[in-house]
Amino acid sequence: MIAMNTPASNTPTSPIIDIRNLSLEFPSRHGAVKALSDVSLTVNAGEIVGLVGESGSGKSVIAMTTMRLLPTGQFSVSDGSVSVLGRDVLGMTRAELEERRGKDIAMVFQEPMNALNPTMRIRAQLIDVIRRHQPLDKNAATARAKELLATMQITDVDRVMDSYPHMLSGGMRQRVLLAMAFSCEPSVLIADEPTTALDVLVQAEILRLIWHKANDLGTAVLFITHDMATVHQLCDRVYVLYAGTVVETGRTADVLKHPAHPYTKALLAAMPATQAAKADLTVIEGTVPSLVDAPPGCRFYNRCSVADDKCLTRPVMTAVIGSQPDHSAACWRLTEQGTAA
Amino acid sequence: MILPLLDVDNLQVHFARGGGLLKSQTNVVKAVDGVSFTLSPGQNLGLLGASGCGKSTIAQALVGLVPITSGSVRFNGQVVDMTRDHGAIQIVFQDPQTSFNPRRKVWQLITEPLTIAGERNRDKLMAKAQDLMAKVGLGRHQLDRYPHEFSGGQRQRLAIARALAIDPKLLILDEPTSALDISVQAQILNLLMQLQRDLNVAYLFISHDVSVVRHICDSVAVLQAGRIVETGSAADILAAPQHPYTRSLLNAVPSLDAPTFRAQRTSSL
Numbered sequence: 353m354i355a356m357n358t359p360a361s362n363t364p365t366s367p368i369i370d371i372r373n374l375s376l377e378f379p380s381r382h383g384a385v386k387a388l389s390d391v392s393l394t395v396n397a398g399e400i401v402g403l404v405g406e407s408g409s410g411k412s413v414i415a416m417t418t419m420r421l422l423p424t425g426q427f428s429v430s431d432g433s434v435s436v437l438g439r440d441v442l443g444m445t446r447a448e449l450e451e452r453r454g455k456d457i458a459m460v461f462q463e464p465m466n467a468l469n470p471t472m473r474i475r476a477q478l479i480d481v482i483r484r485h486q487p488l489d490k491n492a493a494t495a496r497a498k499e500l501l502a503t504m505q506i507t508d509v510d511r512v513m514d515s516y517p518h519m520l521s522g523g524m525r526q527r528v529l530l531a532m533a534f535s536c537e538p539s540v541l542i543a544d545e546p547t548t549a550l551d552v553l554v555q556a557e558i559l560r561l562i563w564h565k566a567n568d569l570g571t572a573v574l575f576i577t578h579d580m581a582t583v584h585q586l587c588d589r590v591y592v593l594y595a596g597t598v599v600e601t602g603r604t605a606d607v608l609k610h611p612a613h614p615y616t617k618a619l620l621a622a623m624p625a626t627q628a629a630k631a632d633l634t635v636i637e638g639t640v641p642s643l644v645d646a647p648p649g650c651r652f653y654n655r656c657s658v659a660d661d662k663c664l665t666r667p668v669m670t671a672v673i674g675s676q677p678d679h680s681a682a683c684w685r686l687t688e689q690g691t692a693a
Numbered sequence: 694m695i696l697p698l699l700d701v702d703n704l705q706v707h708f709a710r711g712g713g714l715l716k717s718q719t720n721v722v723k724a725v726d727g728v729s730f731t732l733s734p735g736q737n738l739g740l741l742g743a744s745g746c747g748k749s750t751i752a753q754a755l756v757g758l759v760p761i762t763s764g765s766v767r768f769n770g771q772v773v774d775m776t777r778d779h780g781a782i783q784i785v786f787q788d789p790q791t792s793f794n795p796r797r798k799v800w801q802l803i804t805e806p807l808t809i810a811g812e813r814n815r816d817k818l819m820a821k822a823q824d825l826m827a828k829v830g831l832g833r834h835q836l837d838r839y840p841h842e843f844s845g846g847q848r849q850r851l852a853i854a855r856a857l858a859i860d861p862k863l864l865i866l867d868e869p870t871s872a873l874d875i876s877v878q879a880q881i882l883n884l885l886m887q888l889q890r891d892l893n894v895a896y897l898f899i900s901h902d903v904s905v906v907r908h909i910c911d912s913v914a915v916l917q918a919g920r921i922v923e924t925g926s927a928a929d930i931l932a933a934p935q936h937p938y939t940r941s942l943l944n945a946v947p948s949l950d951a952p953t954f955r956a957q958r959t960s961s962l
Contacts, residue, residue, distance in 0.1 A: 406875065407874050552901045553941070564958075585947050586954055608949065623904065624907065625904040629927075632883050633879035635876070
């Protein structure tokens, strides 16, 4: 119970979340769906890391795997490892998972209503979470719950405490869930599109709240989104996902200002904000390949404007030449062979 | 001066909300509270605002889906009469999944406006369906399929095809790309711009997305609590907003040009 804050986990060189070469499949009647292929990802202490990609790219699968929330027997890990604070998540027993979830690692979801019990008041739900991991009596836990809600910029704390979830707005529910998520001051928070279902003005408040709270507590955040502009404002580093593979990663400013992978480039050019008014937007032709019989090489091969036969062998993550440290992309054209051609 | 295609004057849409056990008190929610604007043929007006500002209620009032409390809506200079004008104003919703009958085939769905107008000749309907599919970039081989066999972006193309079936002069687009991925949104926006060049149809574009409105609209009206707080050319207003609400809306939206949160924190210290 005390052993989790091992010295190794607190040094900046040891990532809080460390996913290595993870390949994961879902069985289906059409064959195994290769949802993730050779995904490597780290989140270091105090860092806010963006995970950006379109529908079906595997963003949520990474989050659910890291939390071990995928139903047992419904998936198989064919390769790789997932560790949180240096401990293997895939091999944890149920008891270990229950101990660690909420305490080391917490998660908030897109739809807060689904994460709250509709038949219990917020008061009871918050106290329940707090007392699960902290040795507090009911009064102390109540005080702690109120304090947490206040730090989420909720002004009428007592009303919220006495409310059932349906009595609260979407933004207020997300604040309650963030209060729960931060209640045990976890080392890392996974936020899966937490503002997508919210109104634009509320969305902005919640984003700022997450950033400031994480920054104040030193909590690392893995922030899942489909919005590049959110990544730009919130995240220190970013991973760009396409069809279950990481196609590019690096510091946010480097990736957004100097995208290297053809997919990242196309995605940015498809954003209206990057183009002149009424100009045609860049369209990525074709569709995402089937993950049942995924192509052997680059997953973006069939839609890439610069692809050729060399792309039919699997690309490896390559440092982007002449750029900042940590910036790399999975495209052979960025290798010496590619730049010479 | 060109006669405006759409002239909305002091539009009010109120909803009664029964209060109290015996309905003794009645609150009136003024969802749209005195909105006026005009839209010229072939032009685009963006209605921009946060949730609950009344933008979708305006759309629904214009096509007769909610009753108008007071004010006037003129189309081509005449007061709108839905029995006569229902074809001339068409609407496309955010979620195409919920706007199609799942048990109808695509050709039946996209020609539904013609069927309602009295067309029963199957050959004519089929020919029109093929023409519509080509217009929105879908294939004629897909006409016998059901809506669930299409992706979100394709379904939005189908919704646009149906809206175009009786050559409307005005298309109301209520958050047409909000549920779509960025690359699919780009395809739909390109399609809308292409159709406008070909058909000279006007768009009333309802959105909370500043970058989309800036990209596609000639003019914009910013709504707050059922009222227009600022209106004018999209380029001017979105570059130099005058009203505080517009400014707060523009500041709130994540943007590639805005400073990062870390930079904001550092500079405020």
